[in-house]
Amino acid sequence: MSYKKFLVFVIAAATLLLAACGGNQANTDGAVDVRVTLGEFTIKSSVTEFEPGVQYHFIVTNEGVVPHEFMIMPVALDGMEMAGMSMEEKDALAFMMIEADELPPGATVEADYTFTSAPEGDIEFVCALPGHFEAGMHSSIAFK
Numbered sequence: 001m002s003y004k005k006f007l008v009f010v011i012a013a014a015t016l017l018l019a020a021c022g023g024n025q026a027n028t029d030g031a032v033d034v035r036v037t038l039g040e041f042t043i044k045s046s047v048t049e050f051e052p053g054v055q056y057h058f059i060v061t062n063e064g065v066v067p068h069e070f071m072i073m074p075v076a077l078d079g080m081e082m083a084g085m086s087m088e089e090k091d092a093l094a095f096m097m098i099e100a101d102e103l104p105p106g107a108t109v110e111a112d113y114t115f116t117s118a119p120e121g122d123i124e125f126v127c128a129l130p131g132h133f134e135a136g137m138h139s140s141i142a143f144k
């Protein structure tokens with residue numbers, strides 16, 4: 001096999017492999033869907049491992065009976081530290097957030113987010129409404 005033929009073979013094989021791996025994950029925009037469900041007092045996500053540079057399409061649904069919010073935050077902020085912070089301080093630390101007034105019971109909000117690099121330290125999905133974090137509304141995510 002000539003070098004040129006070999007190269008064509010490698011590219012064809014790689015393309016097939018990519019199609020096989022990514023086909024069911026990426027939506028039509030090329031973003032990866034992430035389905036997040038909020039409840040009392042839980043956060044569940046269809047994706048828990050994220051890759052920097054990949055566009056994620058978050059579809060956040062509040063299946064609870066009270067409003068919730070959705071934030072992506074550094075874990076170092078435990079409940080006590082968060083309790084001492086103003087809403088503005090918490091918001092400034094968030095990579096991304098959907099506010100509680102957009103997420104009343106039954107609401108679904110969609111938003112895109114791309115991590116530019118793997119963040120330092122541990123990162124969680126959080127609802128930081130008073131008492132919610134403490135009641136269990138946080139969930140760790142990992143990075144590739």
Ligand SMILES: [Cu+2]
Pocket residue numbers: 067068069127128129132137
């Ligand atoms: Cu909440």
